[in-house]
Amino acid sequence: MRYHKESFSSYYQEMSGSLRGFALPRWEDFPDLELYMDQMIVLINRYLAFDNEEKTVTASMINNYVKARMMPPPVRKKYGKPHLAYLVVICTLKDALGMSVIEQMFPPGMEGELLRERYNAFVENQIKAYHFVADNIDSVAIPLLQEQERISDRIHDLVMQVGVSANIAKNLAERFAAQQEDESKE
Numbered sequence: 001m002r003y004h005k006e007s008f009s010s011y012y013q014e015m016s017g018s019l020r021g022f023a024l025p026r027w028e029d030f031p032d033l034e035l036y037m038d039q040m041i042v043l044i045n046r047y048l049a050f051d052n053e054e055k056t057v058t059a060s061m062i063n064n065y066v067k068a069r070m071m072p073p074p075v076r077k078k079y080g081k082p083h084l085a086y087l088v089v090i091c092t093l094k095d096a097l098g099m100s101v102i103e104q105m106f107p108p109g110m111e112g113e114l115l116r117e118r119y120n121a122f123v124e125n126q127i128k129a130y131h132f133v134a135d136n137i138d139s140v141a142i143p144l145l146q147e148q149e150r151i152s153d154r155i156h157d158l159v160m161q162v163g164v165s166a167n168i169a170k171n172l173a174e175r176f177a178a179q180q181e182d183e184s185k186e
Contacts (some may be wrong), residue, residue: 008155009145016141019134022050024088024123027081027116034078037062057091064095065090069108070099082111085119092126096170101177137162 014148025047035043037059044057057096065071086106093102106118140161 012141012145016134018050018136019130023127024048024092026123027085027119030081030084032081034075034080035083037074037080037097040079040083040087044084044091047084047088049158050089061091062087068099070103071108072111082115085115089119089122095168097173097177101174104177136165144179 031043039060041057041059047058062071065087066073070090072082074083078122089106090099090102105122106115110118140158144158147154
């Protein structure tokens with residue numbers, strides 16, 4: 001695979017800016033009114049769209065999360081802030097962590113002030129994580145983009161480092177969550 005330094009550099013700068021500018025909505029940013037399923041889907045997909053890349057949350061997915069008791073059921077077919085919070089967390093983390101780990105952080109049935117605080121802490125940590133990732137990728141990408149030779153090989157190095165880092169981060173998150181679970185049994 002061949003890379004063109006100029007087009008990759010432009011793409012990289014755009015992606016780095018997107019990482020640093022992306023943030024999930026805080027609890028206070030959620031609408032104060034109850035939503036029907038189709039409204040909920042539109043809103044969640046909008047919230048999760050990173051770099052204009054649309055995520056797809058479907059009614060079936062939401063129904064499955066409710067059936068699995070990952071989130072509360074709707075009240076008279078309407079959804080509110082707690083549902084939005086659970087869905088944002090589940091949809092953000094499901095590709096990286098198992099559902100049991102997500103349930104540890106956001107146990108089903110959590111509500112009120114505790115849910116609001118836990119969700120807002122999740123959003124703050126998400127912002128920190130995006131900046132952390134951007135900073136670490138910058139440490140590899142910026143020197144790479146300043147080189148004149150072997151740009152394709154170096155971009156392959158960047159791709160491998162990002163992929164391996166993602167695997168390490170997933171493994172560590174699961175281990176940290178298991179440690180928390182083990183301590184709660186004591």
